Amino acid sequence: MPPVYRGPFGKPQAERLLWRAGFGPRPGEAERLAKLGLEGAVHKLTHPGRERLRGAKPHDNDGHPLAPNDVWGHDQLWWLDRMVRTTQPLAERMTLVWHDWFATSEDGVGPARLMLRQNRLFRQHALGSFSTLLTEVTRDPAMLLWLSGTDNEKDDPNENYGREMMELFTIGADRGGYTEQDVREQARALTGWRNDWDDNLGPVNFRFDKRRHDNGVKKIFGKKGIFDWRDSCRLCVHHRLHPSFFVTKLWSYFVPTAPPAATRRELERLYVRHGFAVRPVVEAILRHPALYLGPRMVKSPAVYTAGLLRALGRGIDTEDWTWLMSLAGQQLFFPPNVAGWDDSRWLDTATYRARWLIASQAIEKRALKPDKTKLPDDASKLLVRAEAFFGRPVLTGQTHSELKRFAKSALGDANAKWKKEQYPALIENALRQLLASSPDLQTC
């Protein structure tokens, strides 16, 4: 078995686990999880019981329920709401992992309903069998449209899906795992899907049509057979290079540094022994010392935004998140390309400002009115309040002292009676903004 973290498991560790395996703690959640110890905490996340959505239901700017199938941007809000309110954060986080792994964009698919259908598929198989997931994704309508599956027919094979399923989904490029001839033969094996067009609904009636399928003999990875799309998936999952690809890619969603070679081999064995099941591998990663002792990770815009709302106990009550998250570089259902989002490039001057705007939007409704709020004229006390506002996240000493220094110097500017009365509230508002956009809260 891969190594297991043996150090102290307190609030800092529980908090990191909740961020890596979900969307961060609600107030008090990290403290409660810490009490379970590492094993108990991981088990609670990987076996969460029945899902419930807790808190106020989402609505649009006018107070109406969301219409994710019909209104542009509401699909994203609908999903963000689940990230915020779910009692199964890991399943929701894995849904996001699969969305990035099998990155399909509404940009090439069209109807949101097909994206939401694919999203249900990802959630259903969040911690299940990768083999089953791959098979289901291969015939998923959104994917069939996105990677030309329904354009792939006997007389005119289209290599789009066949190539990506090997390169991005199962084996990896430039590892000697497959040849261009394998790409062409996979395309032949995958022929036969089609759909109709409805003037109102767009693409409908996705089905396998024997007449469009090439039922000749194909040679894939050196094996010969009358392969079809199911064989195509099976051959990929059973490829000798698939387990190493799978565990390394999965690991990268939870830990920013590459797995040690020994760990990688252990994870591969675990994966194969459990018949390509995802859950045991995720459990092993969540227990691994690298997750607790290694460097922090930069939160993606979705994790950052959902996490702020969870900490504040705020539901989806504005549509602004759609454009704010896209400004920050992550519009759900619109990954930049079939390779998904680039996790190494979340932060630059433009996306930093977008995150600042996200923080402003998150705290704006509860901004204190300086003429109506009496707060202590004391930097430490103001900072304690600001930390409590976000459920007391663990801060580095450096950030803590910078924030305190800010509060102190700002209090020092109060050189008139009205300023002495009003500045503490202005400072408290500023502390909230600075804390939410601090390096500490951008990472986990």
Place this chain on the structure above:
Amino acid sequence: MAHCHHCDEFSRASLMRRTAAEAGRGLPAIEPGMPVPAGTGLDRRSFVTRTFGLALSVYGIGKLGLFEEGIARAASGPAQPVLVSVFLPGGADALSVLYPALDSTYRKLRPTLALGPAAGPVFSEDTRLHWHPSLQPLATLHGEGKVSVLPAVGYTHPDQSHFTSRHFWEVGATDAQLVSGWMGRYLDHAGSMDNPLQGLSLDYQLQPSLASTKVPVASVAAPEEYSFWAPGVWGDVEQRMLDALGSLGAPRKDPYLNQAAKATAQADRLRRQLAPFAGEGYGSPVPYPDVDDSFPHRLAGLAAMLNANLPLRCVAITAPGEYDTHSDQPQALADGLDVTARSLLAFQRDLEARGLADRVLTLVWSEFGRRAEENGSGTDHGAAGSGFLIGTRARGQMVGEFPGVDNLDDDGNLHATADFRGVYCSLLEQWLGEDATAVIPGAGSFSRPVLVK
């Protein structure tokens, strides 16, 4: 009208390119299975040049200090000729841009869309043709000898995919695998390692035609929008809060915490640098069209940057408007051409007022023209399209003739009478002073029209 699934994708793709661009994350892939967009593999870094206080995203540069020195050095050298590329996205209809008003075949092919002889001004070099009414500003510049018209520019074996054809134009070859842009390759040869402004994308993202493989190129974000505000914070406290931003950006030990701190520090530096731009933007000696689209504003900024002697050589920008006019063509086309042409005229007048006009040539292009026969309310994808070269140094004479509508290709499209690769060769050799064989694949096989006087 027949449904065009592909083109729904096109307009969504445009939207997404913009969204992705606003997120400052460079070029997204445009469509699965289509050619890789040029420049996708380049590193991108955002920072500010202290020297000029501009917000820049820089592609493919190593050391920042080197860059600023480079700008200073390049700016103090002799003024270089500048080429501006303006892209009309979607495939502008050549048979409306310059239309054969009285041609009976044209009127038959375009029963609802044909424009009458009184609608637009006569094109003096071929009086069978009239300018689209929205192009009066270009007709004016043409009358002053400052516009070379390409009535049917394209290439052999035309591809009718937006993405593929645009890619061909961007990389300067009919090669789906080429990932560097044609101007990027020019800069790789003639540019320097320390001056990203030599290739300037007037956008939130890199324009693919500028994608280089060696030298750095840049894109300018909107400097006047870069400010920070927090709810319920103002006055002294706000100033203190903004100061704290800088101290929160101090280095950290953890590499990812440090990455976040660095972004914080850079944002703070950018905020300070751009404070003078907040709100107003650039000053201009001439009025630009007052429209929602940022195109005229960006051109005004370009003129201001040239006036500040910034070392620009190749500039790329996307024109306003939606030219993929499968339906409702008349209004959409007129609107797009109107803002584009009025802005280009203002830009030219601005350059003239600042004494910069002899340094700048502007190439206007689209990925293809449209089908000669209309579909009822619009037109489908075609082959040869319209192009323009604008500037006081443009030769001012038509390049290639109008091919007519009686001799269409097998798909019912206009034949090209000029090859865009030949145009690029001419621009490289006659304007930028570079041997085209180093930049354009197969340059030897294209004839060079005379473009510069």
